[in-house]
Amino acid sequence: MTLWLDFETRSRCDLRSRGVYNYAQDPSTEVLCMSYAFDDEDVVTWTPDQPFPTRVALHIGQIRAHNAAFERLIIWYVICPDFGIPEPKLEQFYCTATQARANCAPGSLEDVGRFAGASMKKDHRGAALVRALSIPQGDGVFREDPKLMLEMIQYCEQDVRSMRAVSKSMRELDDEELADYYVNERINDRGVMLDVPLARAAVKYAAQELDDIQVVVREVTGGVLTSVRSPRMREWVQERVGPEARKLMQVWKDGVEKTSIDKTVRANLLAMENPDEVPPEVAEVVQCADDLWASSVAKFSRAAALSDDQDGRVRGAFVFCGGSATGRASSYGLQVHNFPRRCADEPELVRQAMVRGHQIVPQYGRRVTDVLKGMLRPALIPAPGKSFVVADWSSIEARVTPWCSGAGDDKLTLFRDGADVYKVNAAATFRCRVEDVTKDQRQVGKVQELACGFAGGVGAFAAMGRVYGLSLPESEARKMVDAWRRANPWSVPYWQELEIAYTRAIRNPKTKMKAGRVTYYFDGLHLWYALPSGRVLCYPFARIEDEGVTYAKASWKPAADAKEWPRARLWKGLACENITQATAADILRNALRQLPDVVLHVHDEIVVETDQPEAALAEMQRVMATPPAWAEGLPLGAEASVMARYGK
Secondary structure, three states: OEEEEEEEEEOOOOHHHHHHHHHHHOOOOEEEEEEEEEOOOOOEEEOOOOOOOHHHHOOOOEEEEOOHHHHHHHHHHHHHHHHOOOOOOHHHEEEHHHHHHHOOOOOOHHHHHHHOOOOOOOOOHHHHHHHHHOOOOOOOOOOOOHHHHHHHHHHHHHHHHHHHHHHHOOOOOOHHHHHHHHHHHHHHHHOEEEOHHHHHHHHHHHHHHHHHHHHHHHHHOOOOOOOOOOOOHHHHHHHHOOHHHHHHOEEEEOOEEEEOOOHHHHHHHHHOOOOOOOOHHHHHHHHHHHHHHOOHHHHHHHHHHHOOOOOOEEOOOEEEEEEOOOOEEEEOOOOHHHOOOOOOOOHHHHHHHHHHOOOOOOOOOOOHHHHHHHOOHHHEEOOOOOEEEEEEEOOHHHHHHHHHHOOOHHHHHHHHOOOOHHHHHHHHHHOOOHHHOOHHHHHHHHHHHHHHOOOOOHHHHHHHHHHOOOOOOHHHHHHHHHHHHHHOOOHHHHHHHHHHHHHHHHHOOOOOEEEOOEEEEEOOOOEEEEOOOOOEEEEOOOEEEOOEEEEEOOOOOOOOOOOOOOEEEEOHHHHHHHHHHHHHHHHHHHHHHHOOOEEEEEOOEEEEEEOOHHHHHHHHHHHHHOOOHHHOOOOOOEEEEEEOOOOO
16 A cells, blocks of 8 residues: 655754755754545545544555655654654655656656646745745744645645656656665765864855955956856856857757856866957956856855754765656755865865965965865765775776677777777877877877767867867867777767667657667657666657657756747767766666665765775775676776775
8 A cells, every 4th residue: 555645844944955854853843734645545634733643653555755755754753753653664665756757757746747748837836835834934933824724735735646646647666766766865864974164164265255256357347247146247258259259158058049158168268278269357257257156165055054963964965866867866955966076185284274264375276266176075074983985987988888889899898908098099099009199199089088979079079178178170179089980980880870779769659679788669658768777768758850859858947938848859979878877877876785884976986984994995896896787798997995085
């Protein structure tokens, strides 16, 4: 028997800033109502002025909720202590938001309904009720309004009905997906310790730096811009850069071409060394924007707010299947997936200086923001008496892509033999021996590998080159792309095979079409593809249009008056990238099942907190270098090290 469940609560603890773990454990948190239903029975509602329902208290079957971690923690930390009922096990909970994301749909209940076409009109009443009843008013007192409370009960009941209907309309999570979800939740429950004094010191330094940045912006722009957050920022930059730089500012977002000054655009503009394209004063303002929007300040502030007051741990950082197109995990709150990879050279010394309030510029960085970026990772620390063991896979995407093609054994042999693939690329490009490849030539080989693996052309090579300080004319860039493809003869046929397979699948519903190690299947509505692991993903509401195959992209948000969810184009490079990243995610999941005491994981990296670092190091290297049973022939390699802080 399945129990469908939803809570409405109130608290003096701010859920958005403090996170669900602190919220559920706050003494002021209380339940306003609980709406529930067993199987297909009518939805009923319990309020705390009534005896707690015995059927719910004694239920030992599955409990389904949307964003089930919230309901689970409210039951554990509010309901169980207050009403003396048995604590349900983690394995009883089934998250319908996770189910939605695993089906490549949006995670929010409101959005998944709109995504499925039930209604494209948003209902904001729930948010209004929360503001009225769940948050203290200006005088610090909760509002008591029987009429609004009746509306909230009705809203809560409708959420249960909607959740049940949406869940039944989607593919069920299989046993492996559920097992991986529970692994994810245990990592969330364990959390990772934050160096709270360091985080609080960082917030103070950042506040002063913000003031300094705004002064620079006003001076450089002659007062035209008073802040890099000004709505005129994009226009100011666009008016002063050259034609090539303006091209870099045109990006596609939510299916629409827009002028942007986002992180990637800023990096590309700053990498352009031509003053005719990016004048020095523009570069200065863009750098100021990058410093401010790097969000290291916000990340430190957010981390400090999320940390537990008792043990300093930040919990609930990982969203299972948060990357809906591939099933990769994403991060929330702490957002470790967005942490800069670069760390301070001497984090202990920097930490000491910051906590004591000493000057940190220019000794530890050109700007305060540079120092703070380098201290984000080191702000995460093991518990006293323990160490971090950090391990990551070596060039996992460069290994997975040719393996998934089923025809890239020559490339895989290089990895099996321990060859430097970047040097091999460079040797083929510059027609020299591998041992004669220079440092600069190897950098070209690295850019080739990172830019060309997913059908990237000259544009992708140029964009990746700018990231690594490599700038070549278009004619030379073309040569580099062509050289990589010649050295990887499996690549172009594989990309073409993918395009043929998913197009034929749509044209021939309910017929399996194989490409490499992946199988496509169109059920008449969604284009599914089965990964080598057996896990399935899909391109929802796929169809063939003039521009090729398109699908509804879950991560894009429709306008308020939209009649249809925004659509994206499926092309061979994207198909290849999705398969590779999804397969790499499956390899990560396989490792996480086997490794105890994991506190962090970021794409190809796993962090374990342990009091036996040498044993953990050896075990992590063994587990991560051993391919899953379904990945026979895939050569994996992992490097691990013991760290006193994350990153160092």
